[in-house]
Amino acid sequence: MNVACPECVADVKVAQQPELNEILECGECAGELEVISLDPLMVAVAPEAEEDWGE
Amino acid sequence: MNVACPECVADVKVAQQPELNEILECGECAGELEVISLDPLMVAVAPEAEEDWGE
């Protein structure tokens, strides 16, 4: 399964069973994409994390 | 199933499946008996309730 990168329009490969909010990396522009819908499959550029929340 | 009343030795009838702490009444002396063991089936004279705890 493939989806178009919203940044560079390259094809991005998606795993068999993508999960909502999963992060994919575009092989072309190295941008991080977030799965925002499963049916239909839609991705968007992932927001920047505010900071590292690990303690 | 029967059990001997510890007060008057009369036979007291017990339900098919007695429960632990169940109260039986002796038909002979009208005493209240408590099931204190199931196997073997044993009864003892039931203690007096301290008071009525219902509100």
Next chain:
Amino acid sequence: MSDEITVVKCGGGLSAHRETICQDLAAVAAGGPVVLVHGGAAQLDELAAQLGVPQRRLRTPGGSSSRYTDPATLDVLLMTMAGRVKPALVASLSRHGARPMGLTGMDAGLVTARRAGAHKAVVDGRTRMIRDDHSGRIHAVDPAPLHLLLDAGLLPVLSPPALGTEGEPVNVDADRIAAAVAGVLAERRPVRLVLLTSAPGVLRDPEDPGSLLPRLTVSAGSLGEADARGGMTAKLQAARAALDSGVSQVVVADGRITHPVREALAGAGTRIEKAAPFESGNV
């Protein structure tokens, strides 16, 4: 700031109205000291079902009926009251600007109780000796920790269980906690008690919401002309006990309206009054 303390009892059946009740409580608390007492019977049943803990009733020879608080039910009760209902109230009150402090009767020995002794009761149709029931009767309420919190501008959010004489949790009725708390606080300051319910107040006919009694006179031997059944009987007994302890005003009112506490204090619902001695024919 008023010196008069408002004690409000809110049952678990009103959880759908939590936000409006808490908003109203926070508004009242901005003008004077408030104590909230809550129950949570419906939520207890829900969690017991989730955990597969059967809920049974005890019927005593005296004819009354109560929850069989066996050890497994006591565990569910603590998780419900202290872990589900109370945090939701504390969070909501905080969002509306109050400074709530969640407590059970066990904290600081606030509400002490005598656990029921061994007694006979009917469970599931059979008479049994009951020895593992963790319910009981209120022995005393210590007003000192409540005055301490109220004087610091905090809003105590109190619920069962109480603390037993052996330092164990004991299930006691939340309406009675509210009445007892109002009663001991009244020894030092004026206190009014609002019992919120899922009806317009006390009804002459429970089937007819139009039969609201604006006033109801209770006496030592009578709960007045209300057709009091089930939960309302306990509420009216608690109301009478509060009046006997010197609480100046007791109202049973609707918890489902927009400003339930302020409306109750302004005259909505049923105001409970004590019969003057010469009136009470049937003591």
Next chain:
Amino acid sequence: MSDEITVVKCGGGLSAHRETICQDLAAVAAGGPVVLVHGGAAQLDELAAQLGVPQRRLRTPGGSSSRYTDPATLDVLLMTMAGRVKPALVASLSRHGARPMGLTGMDAGLVTARRAGAHKAVVDGRTRMIRDDHSGRIHAVDPAPLHLLLDAGLLPVLSPPALGTEGEPVNVDADRIAAAVAGVLAERRPVRLVLLTSAPGVLRDPEDPGSLLPRLTVSAGSLGEADARGGMTAKLQAARAALDSGVSQVVVADGRITHPVREALAGAGTRIEKAAPFESGNV
């Protein structure tokens, strides 16, 4: 009565030793103010399993790992901390003569926290945007309610969650609550902090109970010579934060012995010390 406040942290892993710990705490509380902070991770996992709520870990890009506190887990956390672990501690402390008052960080806005914003983390092997995690970092501790309770002779029994900026419960680490509480109390009075654990103290080699370090020097850039893994790292970071805030004494000690708190104060376990500025080579 001493003026010095003793803050004790007790993890849920020590529940088998609750009675001896509470007996010892009550004895210490008879001589001076005590605050107890507790966790309950093991009990949370147990209740989550009972309720069928899956427990997952978040691994952040920074490499750290934490409990994924989704809404269902937050509910379980509240029931565990406020409804199971805390009432058992309150009951036990009462039986031993103390006057405990159970609190979460939400009560009176005692511990406020900033909830984690949207962030990336690895869950079950996949990288995801996390938006429903109800964990966060401590923003502030308000010492006023604690001083109020301590001055009245009460023993606060405090646990997560904290109160978020939107008035919602936020899961924060209990060791960090203990350190932050000790730190703010130290602004007014001398404070010592005892972190009870299921080991003799900090070990050089976690596999060898004989490798106890009687003293451990920590600095801004280092947790010293301890082979600190997992939970101990968090404990030592909390210890360092407490020392930085002016807490006079921090001990990591064994909670499984008969008088765990008094022994810790008398020299058992590992005393954590701050490197003098000239010693800290690796800042």
